[in-house]
Amino acid sequence: MAAAPSDAARARKGILRMWDYTDKVKDHFLNPRNTGEIESPSAVGEVGSLACGDALKLTLKIDENDRIVDARFLTFGCASAIASSSALTEIVKGMTVEEAEKVTNQDIANYLGELPEQKMHCSVMGREALEAAIANYRTGATGIRELEGRVVCTCFGVTEEEIKRVIKENGLTEIEQVTNYCKAGGGCGGCKTEIGRIIAEITGASPEEAAHPARPKRLTNIQKIRLIEETINREIRPSLLKDGGDIDLIDVDGDRVIVSPRGTCSNCPASPITLKELVEAKLREFVSEDLVVVEEAKV
Amino acid sequence: MKVVYLDNNATTRVADEVFEAMRPYLTERYGNPSSMHAFGGEVAHAVERARDHAAALLNCSPDEILFTSCGTESDNTAIHSTLEAYPDKRHVIATRVEHPAVRVTCRYFQSRGYRLTELPVDGKGRLNLDQIRNALSDDTAIVSVMHANNETGVIFPIDEIAQIVKAHGAILHCDAVQSVGKIPLDLSKTPIDLLAVSGHKLHAPKGVGILYVRRGTRLPAFIKGGHQEHGKRGGTENVPYIVGLGEACRLAAEHIEEETTRVRGLRDRLARGLLSSCLDASLNGDLDDLLPNTVNVSFEYVEGEAILLHLDAHGICASSGSACTSGSLEPSHVLRAMGVPFTRAHGSIRFSLSRYTTDEEVDAVLEVMPPIIERLRALSPFGRKPERAEA
Numbered sequence: 001m002a003a004a005p006s007d008a009a010r011a012r013k014g015i016l017r018m019w020d021y022t023d024k025v026k027d028h029f030l031n032p033r034n035t036g037e038i039e040s041p042s043a044v045g046e047v048g049s050l051a052c053g054d055a056l057k058l059t060l061k062i063d064e065n066d067r068i069v070d071a072r073f074l075t076f077g078c079a080s081a082i083a084s085s086s087a088l089t090e091i092v093k094g095m096t097v098e099e100a101e102k103v104t105n106q107d108i109a110n111y112l113g114e115l116p117e118q119k120m121h122c123s124v125m126g127r128e129a130l131e132a133a134i135a136n137y138r139t140g141a142t143g144i145r146e147l148e149g150r151v152v153c154t155c156f157g158v159t160e161e162e163i164k165r166v167i168k169e170n171g172l173t174e175i176e177q178v179t180n181y182c183k184a185g186g187g188c189g190g191c192k193t194e195i196g197r198i199i200a201e202i203t204g205a206s207p208e209e210a211a212h213p214a215r216p217k218r219l220t221n222i223q224k225i226r227l228i229e230e231t232i233n234r235e236i237r238p239s240l241l242k243d244g245g246d247i248d249l250i251d252v253d254g255d256r257v258i259v260s261p262r263g264t265c266s267n268c269p270a271s272p273i274t275l276k277e278l279v280e281a282k283l284r285e286f287v288s289e290d291l292v293v294v295e296e297a298k299v
Numbered sequence: 300m301k302v303v304y305l306d307n308n309a310t311t312r313v314a315d316e317v318f319e320a321m322r323p324y325l326t327e328r329y330g331n332p333s334s335m336h337a338f339g340g341e342v343a344h345a346v347e348r349a350r351d352h353a354a355a356l357l358n359c360s361p362d363e364i365l366f367t368s369c370g371t372e373s374d375n376t377a378i379h380s381t382l383e384a385y386p387d388k389r390h391v392i393a394t395r396v397e398h399p400a401v402r403v404t405c406r407y408f409q410s411r412g413y414r415l416t417e418l419p420v421d422g423k424g425r426l427n428l429d430q431i432r433n434a435l436s437d438d439t440a441i442v443s444v445m446h447a448n449n450e451t452g453v454i455f456p457i458d459e460i461a462q463i464v465k466a467h468g469a470i471l472h473c474d475a476v477q478s479v480g481k482i483p484l485d486l487s488k489t490p491i492d493l494l495a496v497s498g499h500k501l502h503a504p505k506g507v508g509i510l511y512v513r514r515g516t517r518l519p520a521f522i523k524g525g526h527q528e529h530g531k532r533g534g535t536e537n538v539p540y541i542v543g544l545g546e547a548c549r550l551a552a553e554h555i556e557e558e559t560t561r562v563r564g565l566r567d568r569l570a571r572g573l574l575s576s577c578l579d580a581s582l583n584g585d586l587d588d589l590l591p592n593t594v595n596v597s598f599e600y601v602e603g604e605a606i607l608l609h610l611d612a613h614g615i616c617a618s619s620g621s622a623c624t625s626g627s628l629e630p631s632h633v634l635r636a637m638g639v640p641f642t643r644a645h646g647s648i649r650f651s652l653s654r655y656t657t658d659e660e661v662d663a664v665l666e667v668m669p670p671i672i673e674r675l676r677a678l679s680p681f682g683r684k685p686e687r688a689e690a
Contacts, residue, residue: 053628082605
């Protein structure tokens with residue numbers, strides 16, 4: 001087996017190497033605990049599908065004191081899906097239903113030491129199966145996890161609720177992380193903008209921030225003015241110059257950016273549209289979502 | 300633990316003869332082939348001998364061989380440079396099963412306003428040649444079709460394709476990275492214009508490849524600022540690796556007969572053994588259409604990465620088209636283009652042999668595979684037979 005990778009190698013994103021599994025993941029994969037199905041179980045939870053590439057059927061035996069006395073699993077999926085299922089059963093055995101309800105995907109990942117970032121969705125699948133089983137036990141619901149609410153990712157059938165949950169429980173800030181944790185956005189990618197919006201709603205960041213995490217979160221006033229100037233020079237001025245126009249930065253007052261159109265822009269009837277469509281849009285994209293651009297004469 | 304290496308479509312071991320041929324050019328013979336002294340001149344001769352060996356393997360002229368850094372560079376260059384040479388033509392034809400080196404490059408030009416036709420394949424991975432005829436137009440600059448598929452080993456009838464494309468007048472590029480050295484290719488008979496070869500797929504080291512450019516084909520310089528490689532690819536030659544690739548080509552020509560007899564025999568035994576001993580196993584592609592060294596088998600209801608990790612525990616190296624091993628969340632584009640259902644694509648395993656593969660290695664796979672599939676099937680919630688429910 002290859003030598004363990006360095007932390008830097010582990011931290012590198014986008015390179016998926018299964019050999020990055022911890023010894024504990026490998027152990028639970030090669031020697032899975034609690035496999036199979038409980039005969040006449042107290043609770044059943046089923047998530048995933050063959051088409052999705054992983055699926056888990058969890059069966060629980062719960063005694064009269066609401067304590068989980070046995071847990072068994074059947075899993076279709078990669079090594080980390082099997083290891084996560086095995087870990088889940090080990091975690092919940094002996095817990096009361098009330099305690100089991102508080103188990104998060106992070107608990108499963110922690111139990112295994114660590115999961116590669118791209119495989120975190122396996123731990124989420126474990127938590128979802130547990131929830132479905134508890135719902136089945138409490139309410140007699142089918143045990144097959146139903147999609148509730150609005151589906152955001154149609155490729156993998158992920159709802160807005162589920163996306164919000166993985167963001168909150170795992171402190172996610174980037175679209176790519178959401179894909180790693182619940183697969184949303186990992187198919188056609190058509191819902192990535194929507195995922196960015198959901199991240200923004202929860203974290204208070206702008207959707208662009210989720211897509212371009214490199215942008216600084218908090219700026220001092222001087223940094224802000226400098227960034228506005230750079231953005232005007234790089235993103236805005238070249239296209240104005242092509243039409244014989246130009247723009248000057250007059251002042252920055254909080255989130256108000258005061259500019260003055262020059263050249264052909266100064267008496268162009270389309271100038272207010274240019275300000276909103278080009279100048280404000282670019283400054284919001286590259287500096288801050290809160291900026292408002294106003295023309296000097298109208299201050 | 301002894302390694303059983305059956306992943307030769309990913310890369311191959313460097314042949315001992317290749318390493319020995321390279322050694323002097325990594326040590327005492329370090330001259331620059333462009334220098335005006337005998338010390339450098341000897342090195343220039345070594346590069347030209349390598350070119351001769353490559354030309355002999357492909358049956359072309361040595362001056363049609365350009366050495367590059369890898370197959371991907373050759374594929375990228377063929378497409379980029381052809382489109383640069385024919386700026387008025389705005390249509391590209393490829394297939395849906397091309398290697399990313401071609402596929403992503405074609406899609407890049409599509410995003411830049413080019414029209415792209417990606418030809419479909421049938422359930423066995425085969426092209427319908429009428430669709431090439433129908434897709435060709437006056438606007439078509441280049442047709443890029445692989446000789447053999449890296450994932451399934453399915454061979455395209457490149458000779459017929461070349462006749463069709465040349466009758467029309469478009470440029471034909473062929474990604475032959477997987478086929479060269481495994482099946483015969485005679486460029487004196489098959490009118491391909493551009494062709495990509497990768498060294499490390501035929502027992503040369505990683506980091507060297509070939510772009511074949513048929514004499515008279517328009518191809519602007521792609522690395523500017525040097526007279527090397529006919530001024531097309533400037534920069535001091537990667538001499539030791541070029542020498543290694545030349546030796547590898549010479550060996551490949553010697554061994555090609557063995558590929559089609561002994562290696563094919565081993566592959567057939569492996570394929571038939573897996574299909575008969577493993578539950579719900581099926582072949583992707585038809586054995587008669589495949590490279591002699593490749594077999595791609597799907598095991599339904601189990602997942603590819605899990606199979607690979609179990610194989611790895613036995614020292615067996617193979618690869619998979621499952622989502623988990625592709626680094627994305629979706630399984631192989633090749634298997635999906637063939638209409639292989641997701642349930643089978645997730646459980647696909649490719650074994651690729653070489654002239655170093657032994658009977659014992661095939662035996663090792665046939666011994667461990669059925670119990671691995673059994674074990675994973677016992678864990679899987681799908682495909683459970685009633686009597687197996689209490690596994």
